[in-house]
Amino acid sequence: MAGANARPRFSDPLSIWVVSDGRAGIENQALGLAEAVQRLTPAEITIRHVRWRPVFDRLPSALKTPAMLASARLTAPWPDLWIAAGRATLPLSTRVKSWSDGKTFVVQTQDPRWANHRYDMIVAPAHDGLSGDNVFEITGSPHRITPDRVAEAASAFAARIDPLPHPRVAVLVGGKSKAFDLTEAHAADLADRIAAAVQTSGGSLMLTFSRRTPEAAKAVMIARLSDLPGWIWDGSGDNPLFGFLHFADQVLVTEDSANMAAEAASTGKPVYVLPMVPLKSGDKFTRLHDDLSERGATRPFDGALESWTYAPLAETERAARAVLEAMTAR
Structure with missing residues (x-):
């Protein structure tokens, strides 16, 4: 693994897709991680929203196909880095590597609770207790606050x-x-x-x-x-x-x-x-x-207001560095 202050870089700016159902609380997790990657290496971020037709929305992820999408289908050219959040993205996150002939590095935030072995990396809250070779634990969830x-x-x-x-x-x-x-x-x-x-x-x-x-x-x-x-x-x-x-x-x-x-x-x-x-x-x-x-x-909170200091959490940045290191190693 690279040193704590190393900045993995690539010959060209990375193309990053941030994929979610568009809800702010969900999207901001993936977008926050993408922005942290962008602070470490040149990158272009594109936001993509996934919505399924109501009749298909509650189907198990394994049964969903792109033809069931209510939103526009996602098509090539595929990104270097796919960062997704939320249940709606799972049927696509598990397939994009095949569609891109292995080009796309796939990161899912939170615990997907389905086909966890099919993502290159899962950035999950440590308090969820998720384990696996592709799991990177952080305190809390990725976010956009710096x-x-x-x-x-x-x-x-x-x-x-x-x-x-x-x-x-x-x-x-x-x-x-x-x-x-x-x-x-x-x-x-x-x-x-x-x-x-x-x-x-x-x-x-x-x-x-x-x-x-x-x-x-x-x-x-x-x-x-x-x-x-x-x-x-x-x-x-x-x-x-x-x-x-x-x-x-x-x-x-x-x-x-x-x-x-x-x-x-x-x-x-x-x-x-x-x-x-x-x-x-x-x-x-x-x-x-x-x-x-x-x-x-x-x-x-016990009713008193005191001041103290500590090292501010920078967990999203730490996860972004781990993503770039894993991409470099691959």
Whole structure:
């Protein structure tokens, strides 16, 4: 394997296809990995979306053929590097190497849970516990957040955030999932604890909700936190998430989202984890949060706001380097 700072390079710019069903949360995993590769070696990125006709969408991946696509069929010239995310891409990811006569290096993010041996590399969250010769584990999932990207995007929000008193506390609230819930009562309790911490510190609040946040939980948190100095994003206008991350002194994230926690830890800012209401065993989330805690990135929120330092997570970059090394070795 090449050294940690080596940059595998190719004689010509790599052609990279980012393949997904187009949903932002899915696409950004593949796109984030592709952009990390592009930062290491010249490359051209093309985004491709895969959608199946509704009548065929629920068919097992093994039975799907390109003729069943609702989106345009993908055709040659095939890319040097195919980075895909999501179930919709699997019937194509497993065949593109054959279609390209072995030219295309195929990377699938997350656990495909089907034909895992047929991808050149699977970039999977370590907390999923996936194993195999072609598996490369990272903390969290690939994403697009980098210090430079956050700083660049944050400038658009500086005028509104600069006057806010320190410590500025960014709060990223998720919502209901298979493993967790955010009930109205629990949301009220979290809001009261957050308000007390911000008031005691003399700081300000920067709050954003996810699409999964239940309306009742959102309403009660807004009602209990709106008197604090700061900014509660109401969903209108440009998303200020990167501004919140850049200007925050501390970041609070609910425990239901592996992506939010890992992305926040890529900033190097102190990250507190807010508890949710468990719906079932959260072994995967426990493993992730234990990993982030061992790295010094996160702590459970106990009502106090402290500062500490740690090496920012750069897992997407590490995965990108592994992809290029594997391509070079092949």
